[in-house]
Amino acid sequence: MSDWRFCPRCAAFLVAGEEGGRERLVCAARCGFVHWDNPAPVLAALVEYEGRILLARNHAWAPGAFGLITGFLERGEDPAAGVAREVREELGLTAGRATLIGVYPFARRHEVVIAYHLRAHGEIRLNEELAEFRLIAPDKLKPWDFGTGLAVRDWLQGRRR
Numbered sequence: 543m544s545d546w547r548f549c550p551r552c553a554a555f556l557v558a559g560e561e562g563g564r565e566r567l568v569c570a571a572r573c574g575f576v577h578w579d580n581p582a583p584v585l586a587a588l589v590e591y592e593g594r595i596l597l598a599r600n601h602a603w604a605p606g607a608f609g610l611i612t613g614f615l616e617r618g619e620d621p622a623a624g625v626a627r628e629v630r631e632e633l634g635l636t637a638g639r640a641t642l643i644g645v646y647p648f649a650r651r652h653e654v655v656i657a658y659h660l661r662a663h664g665e666i667r668l669n670e671e672l673a674e675f676r677l678i679a680p681d682k683l684k685p686w687d688f689g690t691g692l693a694v695r696d697w698l699q700g701r702r703r
Contacts, residue, residue: 643700
């Protein structure tokens with residue numbers, strides 16, 4: 543459950559209750575507020591650049607930890623357009639057509655990942671979030687067993703078919 547304690551509508555305490563067939567936090571004063579606590583939608587881009595896959599390291603990550611380009615879906619945004627936006631914002635690249643790889647739960651961060659493959663071109667210019675990048679030949683790419691690594695696994699399996 544979430545760490546919310548007070549109702550944002552009336553400031554009463556939130557208490558455990560059942561709503562929609564699940565335990566949720568509800569307003570103790572019964573103003574009608576329910577904290578649904580749904581996962582946040584995150585976009586992930588498996589970027590193919592000059593025939594190789596681009597992996598990046600966020601400044602907050604440990605040295606040697608690389609992953610796909612990710613970012614939150616904006617309100618009212620088409621996910622395919624959003625993943626192209628993230629590639630432009632984080633890498634300075636222009637994205638080609640985005641192809642859906644899959645949708646993956648990421649419970650550890652309370653997110654759902656919507657992953658796409660796309661080809662991109664231009665000059666790589668990392669934004670302030672990213673420390674460094676690597677370009678990996680697709681046949682050398684190894685998936686990891688959580689988060690966006692599941693999309694890497696599925697994309698690699700799709701290439702082999």
